[in-house]
Amino acid sequence: MTHLTARLTALLGSDVLYRFRRDPVALTAFAILVAFVLAALLAPWLSSMNPHDPAQIDIMNSEIPPVWTSGGEAAFPLGTDVQGRDLLSAILYGLRISIVIGVFAVMVQMTLGIVIGLVSGYLGGKVDAFFMRLADIQLAMSTLMLAIIALAVFKAAVGAEFYEDMAIVMLVLVIGFAEWPQYARTIRASVLAEKKKEYVDAARVIGLSAPTIMARHILPNTLSPLLVISTVQVANAIISEAALSFLGLGMPVTMPSLGSLISSGFEYIFSGAWWITTFPSIALITLILAINLLGDWLRDVLNPRLFKG
Amino acid sequence: MAIVAFLIKRLLQAVLVMFVISLIGFSIQDNLGDPLRELVGQAVSEAEREALRDRMGLNDPFLEQYWRFLGNAVQGDLGVSYHFKRPALDVIADKFPATVDLVIGAAIIIVLVSVPLGCWCAIQPRSWLSQAAMGASIVGISIPVFLTAIFLIYLFSVNLGWLPSFGRGESLVEIVPGWKTGFLTGEGISHLVLPSIALSSIFLPLFIRLIRSEMMEVLEQDYIRYAWAKGLAPRRVWFLHAFKNTLLPVITVGGVQIGLMLAYTILTETVFQWPGLGFMFIEAVTRVDTPLIIAYIIVVGLIFVVTNTVVDLIYTLVNPTVRLVGAPS
């Protein structure tokens, strides 16, 4: 583990920090991201109400426009949605759900990808061929497609009510399972490179387990590509969650993520209640843009040789 | 000969993938609801139900049932849609042309915009247009396709009233029996504009960046320098020598995107209530119309397998140096 920490320190060492401080885009993106994460963490204290609690919602307050337009009320700065929820509170709580799903889904992807990548690269042969073909097919079929189908089938199988309780877990699992190949390929390429090196043989000779030794070398070596992939993957996972929620396969309206908020407001843009969709959309786009800009910047600075394909 | 060997290998792979998909489809059928309830309702005694089950073969061993399912599927029988009361494949055949219209519309936009822009960004990386395109592409990647769609509707339909916000319109032209397209009338095209833009929006950044980076790499190659040294016109160096070499990786990546494109048709069609496969699928999910869900999965699987094989074939045709995968050289 000390090896890993040393590597991390070197990685985030002076050069990266120096370039970071000099890059206004990276700084802004990072500031926005921190603000969003803080807002999500502190949602219960920042919001005027708990939008998940039906007792606090008054249907009489539905579709109140933002405070600066005529008909707006000071209690609801960004207005309310059709159920009478304070939109700002709903967005803060939605942000929370979106970020949680994004981060946990990526953790599932990473765990799966690292394990499969290590096993596949180390064992080689048929195991390797099987996983890599599976990765090819999965990527060809597109992960979003697989996620949509998996969730649709699951929803049809368990029924809509039970599904709503399980949605958050299912979203994490489905988005997590759908995107492991990226990680697995990077790790596998690194294993194949390490396997050729002499210390692996040496380790075997002195009776150490080669996989353990390799894992200790490989993980630090792949740290920068993993960091870059993960940044982009969190953004993608949040987009996927929003898309699935928009299709009605994600978070229910009673416990909305940003995607389901946008979805619930969509039909009302024709009748003039533009704010229900607009504000969650702005929050979603800003969040993803900040993560993507940071990812782009990281890719330029760390310049990892990412697996192409 | 190499082409034949390659085709056979790809065909075997395709059959294997379709076999797995059909297995998945069949196990869904087995687990989604009770087919009996759909047919006879609750008011039938347990004994009668059991008899009916026997008669329908629902008590047969799994493999036997699956074999029957496969036999029917190969003959084009994927069951009857609960909602439409028609064979699932007929429903899909009805909706298919709408999705094809949408995909073609988006593909036209993608090619017309990303090829010139990507090339320009590679040739003149410092011009303001290139910088703007690269900046716009990262914003583009960050906007989910359904938000682009909603924004387009809000701006061009609700506010400006220039373009219709949903459906395909009334004036479709039947080009072959059972196949109607919106490309041949003004109204049809006006309905196609917004959905096509929305669908293409997600791929444009990707392709512009891809074409740019690949072309920049190609422009560094010796054979490009040699082409300049031969005194060729810039047009010829860029758009024949460089572009043809750029095309190969773009086709490979583009082929993979076809899968993604189908996934995004689901989102786009849902927003625009476009009567295609994607919208049909989401409705089928809401209605728990199992046969239609399964039919969709199998048809989509088939589309993937076919397009991927075709892309591989095109690749080998464009690139004379490639040895066909798995073919004896």
Next chain:
Amino acid sequence: MPLLDVRDLRVEFPTRQGVLTALHDVDFTVDRGERLGIVGESGAGKSVAAFAILNLIGRPGRIAGGSILFEGQDLTRLSTHQMRRVRGDRISMIFQDPMMTLNPVLTIGTQMVETLKAHRRIGDAEARRIAITRLGEVKIPSPEKRLESYPHELSGGMRQRVVIAIALLTEPALIIADEPTTALDVTIQAEIMSLMLDLCKTHGVGLILITHDLAVVSQVTQRVVVLYAGRVVETGETARVVQDPVHPYTRGLLAALPGEGTPGARLNQIRGSMPPLTAVPEGCPFNPRCDFVEDRCRDALPALEDLDGHRVRCVRARDLASGVAA
């Protein structure tokens, strides 16, 4: 008037570390039908000189000074359009690696016909006829069929023959060949080189042969320029330079050739290596590697000393030439 007269050519590469000078005030001439060798280790600036003549130095490099007179016009002052009419028409180039030179996705025929059509107002049929003639001249069997081939279907030697054929297509006045045989199999290097020599003679084409190999230079060329760290260090008639090299660097290059010295003995490599452009030493750039080094070599850059048409950039040129120092 010589065919090509390069004077005080200076090529710079602005980088983050400052401006690097790849060529310092380089002079050389080529007469009609003459063959000139440019020799030096990699990094000496040989290829830069070749690309500079055609104004093809990759960004951010640029010609910072000097003139390149060719057939009476200064190539450094031509517009892009005018320059394009010189490239591939009056001056052809042969690159080092035929694997990388020909475009992998275009047929040999396409790549030949386009060259002709870029410079002549002729039809496809006529262009193909000329292409077939040239392929015959470079001894490619069944040239008609080869027009339909892609580069990867030919061997390395065949590809370089094709490149030579392309260079001859427009009957240029000058061919610049940048290490034309280095990437080839040793067994066919001599064959390709003698083919090039014959064709230059029969067509009366001038040749600039860029190489690190003094043996090849002595077989093919009439005059030679030795470059070190972007400067001309010795130049003169090939026979004289090879027989009686003066500059310690040229001596070192010749001593390193196999076949010199006792058979079976170790090759005499020059010690050390050429400095990168970022770290060229003060004074004579060769001084850290020189066996004849004196204190004054580290102080100032020696001028080119003219020994009766044989010019040498060394403060001790005269003693070395008369054999005093040896």
